Amino acid sequence: MATLHTRSAARLMIAPSVLLLLAWMIVPLAMTIYFSLLRYNLLMPGMEEFAGLSNYIYFLTDPAFFQAIFNTLAIVLGVLFITVIGGIALALLLDQPMFGQGIVRILVIAPFLIMPTVAALVWKNMFMNPVSGLFAWLAKLVGLQPFDFLANAPLFSIILIVAWQWLPFATLILLTALQSLDEEQKEAAQMDGAGAWSRFFYLVLPHVSRAITVVILIQTIFLLSVFAEILVTTNGGPGTQSTNLTFLVYAQALLQFDVGGASAGGIIAVILANIVAFFLMRMIGKTLEG
Amino acid sequence: MGSITLKNVSKVFGAHAVIPSIDLDITDGEFVVFVGPSGCGKSTLLRLIAGLEDVSGGEIVIDGRKATDLPPAKRGLSMVFQSYALYPHMSVRSNIAFPLKMAGEDKAVIDKKVADAARVLNLTDYLDRKPRQLSGGQRQRVAIGRAIVRQPEAFLFDEPLSNLDAALRVNMRLEISQLHQQLKTTMIYVTHDQVEAMTMADKIVVLNRGRIEQVGSPLELYHKPDNLFVAGFIGSPKMNFISGAPAAAHQAHTIGIRPEHLALSKEQGTWRGTVGVAEHLGSDTFLHVNADGIGTLTARVSGDFGVTHGDPVFLTPDVQRLHKFDEKGLAIR
Numbered sequence: 001m002a003t004l005h006t007r008s009a010a011r012l013m014i015a016p017s018v019l020l021l022l023a024w025m026i027v028p029l030a031m032t033i034y035f036s037l038l039r040y041n042l043l044m045p046g047m048e049e050f051a052g053l054s055n056y057i058y059f060l061t062d063p064a065f066f067q068a069i070f071n072t073l074a075i076v077l078g079v080l081f082i083t084v085i086g087g088i089a090l091a092l093l094l095d096q097p098m099f100g101q102g103i104v105r106i107l108v109i110a111p112f113l114i115m116p117t118v119a120a121l122v123w124k125n126m127f128m129n130p131v132s133g134l135f136a137w138l139a140k141l142v143g144l145q146p147f148d149f150l151a152n153a154p155l156f157s158i159i160l161i162v163a164w165q166w167l168p169f170a171t172l173i174l175l176t177a178l179q180s181l182d183e184e185q186k187e188a189a190q191m192d193g194a195g196a197w198s199r200f201f202y203l204v205l206p207h208v209s210r211a212i213t214v215v216i217l218i219q220t221i222f223l224l225s226v227f228a229e230i231l232v233t234t235n236g237g238p239g240t241q242s243t244n245l246t247f248l249v250y251a252q253a254l255l256q257f258d259v260g261g262a263s264a265g266g267i268i269a270v271i272l273a274n275i276v277a278f279f280l281m282r283m284i285g286k287t288l289e290g
Numbered sequence: 291m292g293s294i295t296l297k298n299v300s301k302v303f304g305a306h307a308v309i310p311s312i313d314l315d316i317t318d319g320e321f322v323v324f325v326g327p328s329g330c331g332k333s334t335l336l337r338l339i340a341g342l343e344d345v346s347g348g349e350i351v352i353d354g355r356k357a358t359d360l361p362p363a364k365r366g367l368s369m370v371f372q373s374y375a376l377y378p379h380m381s382v383r384s385n386i387a388f389p390l391k392m393a394g395e396d397k398a399v400i401d402k403k404v405a406d407a408a409r410v411l412n413l414t415d416y417l418d419r420k421p422r423q424l425s426g427g428q429r430q431r432v433a434i435g436r437a438i439v440r441q442p443e444a445f446l447f448d449e450p451l452s453n454l455d456a457a458l459r460v461n462m463r464l465e466i467s468q469l470h471q472q473l474k475t476t477m478i479y480v481t482h483d484q485v486e487a488m489t490m491a492d493k494i495v496v497l498n499r500g501r502i503e504q505v506g507s508p509l510e511l512y513h514k515p516d517n518l519f520v521a522g523f524i525g526s527p528k529m530n531f532i533s534g535a536p537a538a539a540h541q542a543h544t545i546g547i548r549p550e551h552l553a554l555s556k557e558q559g560t561w562r563g564t565v566g567v568a569e570h571l572g573s574d575t576f577l578h579v580n581a582d583g584i585g586t587l588t589a590r591v592s593g594d595f596g597v598t599h600g601d602p603v604f605l606t607p608d609v610q611r612l613h614k615f616d617e618k619g620l621a622i623r
Contacts, residue, residue, distance in 0.1 A: 182373065182375065184371045184372070185376075187342050187362075187369075187371070187375065188369070188375035188377075189377075189388075190361075190362050191340060191342075191368060191389075192363070192388050192392055192436070192440075193363035193389055193440075194388070194392045195392075202380075202388070203377060206379040207379070
């Protein structure tokens, strides 16, 4: 981008993709906004009429809405907490030279390659089932009452399942960051008298801070819209205890057939996601610079 | 104080013995240079002394204390790495302060020692910068600063100048030598550059394939090399080696003569030859002469000796300075 000529040429080259992206985004957004202003119920086709902001008022005053916002944030924060800390721990372990390193690393990535619905079903039926699940068996083995995870701690169970799926992603990114740490720096710290903990705190952690930022940013984007895991395990219940915003919008549209209300919910979700993104970038975006 | 003794030290990687067995005495305050071609085990030897590698056998004694099984931090040594190994996210100040902080020193003591080190190394104006904002020479000085604040028994340098450009290298060479005069601490310096070895060392240890070929002061090695390897390694340009009939005339398998000990003449001399390439350095000219029946010889003449490619010249070796070697490559004295 050195000369005026290359700069205008660059703009010209980028233009088509910018326009395409804009259309791709603007058209659905405009349609959603349009629907959100209608009284639009699938059970009464052809009866659409302008409803003003009543859909928004209805959605925002729904008690399930606040529960859903809390649940959405709980899932995002809970999963981030588990995956970042667990990811660092696993990455540190995998960075050690050991027998069968290649195979172990592939095995660790495996959960990430399993479809969310399948993973959630496996957890639901094979691990968390209070009668035939592995956890129930373990509990009985030590003489405890089996715990019905999905009924008694639905949100925690979903956080656990989603964290299990995202742990390999965090581990992988953090492992590559760890491997790029200069060996001589570690040796220098060793000569300087830094113990294992000091080396981790003063050398490793600052070195992987950028990778942690990347993990948090990318995961937040995907975790705001967790859906499949909820649908196949708890269906948002009991009540609305494990309903997040995405699931609430789905329930509004396809269980109550209220397209207008769901569109309003969708727009609110978009606004909330932007607020989260804004704060996220302010908080940790500066680690990405320089 | 900083005396270091190696007894029978060996290092084996898998089936490959990098260092078969080495005995070495380093007295306190000495500037010792390990020199040798790449892969000769000189860096490995330094890392063994530092404790960054475990010895496969033998014993390391530092300051009269058995150090073979001590962790690196407990040996009282500090090291300057080839890549400097500065901590990139810390300021120069925190980099230099790091070893003191790890030793749990008082904040005021740390500040004072860092300030002192910065003054010695001309880094006072750069204390708040990050390593990436510094030039190569400044980074080098920060690495040295980080090494000196601990007041170690001995400094270890692992090819510290190989990442600097030629002019800066000459400068830093001087600075390190001056630092040694000031601190009078033992220094062990690893390099593959024999010029660095010759200019800085009190004692040079020439290594080849994990073995010590010779230990001695720079001039001892220059004047009395023990074998062909040392004779060829020390000195620039390289010593000329001649075997066959001219060597047999001196009762040796091979004779060696340094380029600066060959007298050149356009009229007469012992060996006749023609000039191949002339390298003009200004003060000196290095002539590569194709001598009849001997091969190519390098000779150093003064810069105003006017010959060019193809001119016939005569070479006369200074017999007093001839080096004689037997068929095993050992010096005959």
